[in-house]
Structures are given as C-alpha cells and as structure tokens.
Amino acid sequence: xxxxxxxxxxxxxxxxxxxxxxxxxxxxxxxxxxxxxxxxxxxxxxxxxxxxxxxxxxxxxxxxxxxxxxxxxxxxxxxxxxxxxxxxxxxxxxxxxxxxxxxxxxxxxxxxxxxxxxxxxxxxxxxxxxxxxxxxxxxxxxxxxxxxxxxxxxxxxxxxxxxxxxxxxxxxxxxxxxxxx
Amino acid sequence: xxxxxxxxxxxxxxxxxxxxxxxxxxxxxxxxxxxxxxxxxxxxxxxxxxxxxxxxxxxxxxxxxxxxxxxxxxxxxxxxxxxxxxxxxxxxxxxxxxxxxxxxx
Numbered sequence: 001x002x003x004x005x006x007x008x009x010x011x012x013x014x015x016x017x018x019x020x021x022x023x024x025x026x027x028x029x030x031x032x033x034x035x036x037x038x039x040x041x042x043x044x045x046x047x048x049x050x051x052x053x054x055x056x057x058x059x060x061x062x063x064x065x066x067x068x069x070x071x072x073x074x075x076x077x078x079x080x081x082x083x084x085x086x087x088x089x090x091x092x093x094x095x096x097x098x099x100x101x102x103x104x105x106x107x108x109x110x111x112x113x114x115x116x117x118x119x120x121x122x123x124x125x126x127x128x129x130x131x132x133x134x135x136x137x138x139x140x141x142x143x144x145x146x147x148x149x150x151x152x153x154x155x156x157x158x159x160x161x162x163x164x165x166x167x168x169x170x171x172x173x174x175x176x177x178x179x180x181x
Numbered sequence: 182x183x184x185x186x187x188x189x190x191x192x193x194x195x196x197x198x199x200x201x202x203x204x205x206x207x208x209x210x211x212x213x214x215x216x217x218x219x220x221x222x223x224x225x226x227x228x229x230x231x232x233x234x235x236x237x238x239x240x241x242x243x244x245x246x247x248x249x250x251x252x253x254x255x256x257x258x259x260x261x262x263x264x265x266x267x268x269x270x271x272x273x274x275x276x277x278x279x280x281x282x283x284x285x286x
C-alpha cells in the first residue's frame with residue numbers, strides 16, 4: 001500500500017470523524033489511568049468501561065501494553081511523544097508516587113497530569129506536612145490540577161471515579177466546542 | 182455512533198493507521214515483527230497499539246514460547262472498518278451490493 005493511498009485514507013477518516021463530531025457534538029479523547037494495583041486496578045477497569053461507554057479511549061498500562069516492552073519505557077514514550085490528552089494519576093501507592101515525581105519534572109507530561117490525592121495529603125485541604133505534600137504544592141502552583149478525593153464518602157470530597165468522569169467529560173465538551181485544540 | 186467516533190479517533194494518527202493496515206494485511210502478526218515493519222520506537226508503538234485495542238478495533242492474544250509474544254489481529258468491527266476504508270467507503274459498498282443484486286436478477 002503506497003503512501004498516497006494511506007494519505008487518502010487518513011483524509012477520509014478525518015472527514016468522517018468531523019462529520020460525527022458535528023452530529024453528536026462530542027469528540028474522542030485519549031485518557032490514561034494510572035494508579036495502584038489490586039483494588040486500585042479493579043477500580044480503574046470499571047472506570048475505563050464507563051469512559052469507553054461515553055465514547056472516550058481510556059488506557060490502563062497494566063492491561064493494554066504488550067509484555068515485550070518494559071512498562072516504564074512505554075509510559076515515558078507514550079506521555080511525551082504520543083497524543084494522550086489527559087493522564088489521571090491516583091497517588092495511592094509507592095509505585096504511583098514514583099510515577100508522579102518522575103512525570104512532574106517532565107515539561108511535556110506535567111501539563112497533562114491530573115493528580116488525585118487523598119484529602120489528608122492535599123496541600124490546601126489536608127494537614128500533612130510531608131515532603132510529598134510539598135511536591136503536590138509545587139505542582140499545584142505551577143501546573144494546577146491537584147484534586148483532593150475521598151473514596152470512603154465520609155467527607156465532602158468527591159470519589160476518584162466522580163472526579164475523573166466529571167473532568168474528562170468537561171474536557172471532551174470543551175474540545176468539541178473548540179476551546180482546546 | 183460513539184463507537185465509530187472512538188475508532189476514527191484512534192485511526193486519525195499516521196502510525197496507528199499504518200499499524201492497523203499492517204495488521205489487516207497480516208492477521209496474527211507479532212509485536213516485534215510489527216515494530217520492524219513500521220519502524221517506530223518500541224515504546225511508542227506499544228502505546229499506539231494499546232489505543233487501537235482500547236478503541237475495540239484490534240485484539241491481542243498472548244503466546245508463550247521462550248518469552249511472551251503478543252499477536253495482533255483485527256476485531257469484527259476492525260475488519261468491517263478496514264473493508265470500508267480500503268474499498269471507498271460505506272456508500273461505495275452499498276452501491277456495489279446493489280449492482281451485484283441486479284446482476285443476479
């Protein structure tokens with residue numbers, strides 16, 4: 001298949017995509033869900049299905065990446081060179097802390113990050129004075145998007161699921177309306 | 182409609198389209214072979230294949246020899262889409278079907 005043929009298909013795809021976007025006033029968004037394993041992974045899988053039913057493409061590295069490549073290398077390449085729009089990271093384990101601190105320093109990745117932290121560790125709402133909370137404060141001051149969550153529903157803070165769905169949906173709407181390119 | 186939009190969003194990228202067409206040409210192609218054919222960094226290709234998989238147009242199966250091997254093929258929806266895109270679209274398909282129907286009469 002020649003280059004011209006591929007270009008023709010690419011144009012055809014983009015025309016059809018635009019036609020559907022105009023019709024339903026929605027657009028496709030690529031989202032990455034990072035978080036802990038175990039219960040966190042189960043929660044992310046449910047969230048992925050919910051976002052997929054809303055027409056978004058949600059990726060979970062543990063499920064979607066082939067085993068031939070090291071996950072840390074894929075994540076770095078994906079976030080810096082790929083066309084990912086939002087990266088939700090639920091900081092709930094030491095692994096995710098490492099991921100967050102690694103991405104927080106990368107100027108291409110950091111603006112896409114949406115950091116979800118337990119409300120006790122949030123730099124504005126919580127009382128923690130740890131080093132990590134200090135890093136959250138730096139990220140909040142420079143890039144914004146550090147959200148307090150509470151999955152126990154005992155406080156006024158929203159759950160991780162509610163936060164992700166609400167933000168992703170609004171982002172998609174803004175993109176469909178042309179606020180974001 | 183939303184599923185179609187997801188598929189088009191996934192395919193509106195040159196690397197992903199190349200991978201998609203390569204998989205449709207050679208169902209069951211391995212990750213390493215795809216990476217050689219498309220000539221993209223392995224980490225980046227893994228991401229693009231993950232997007233195609235999440236969009237529901239490509240499926241992956243794992244085979245264990247000495248190392249794990251991922252094999253890619255199109256889903257039903259992916260096959261339909263590939264046929265449509267390569268043959269000139271749904272309208273062209275409909276016209277072709279009608280012509281064939283008339284021929285049989």
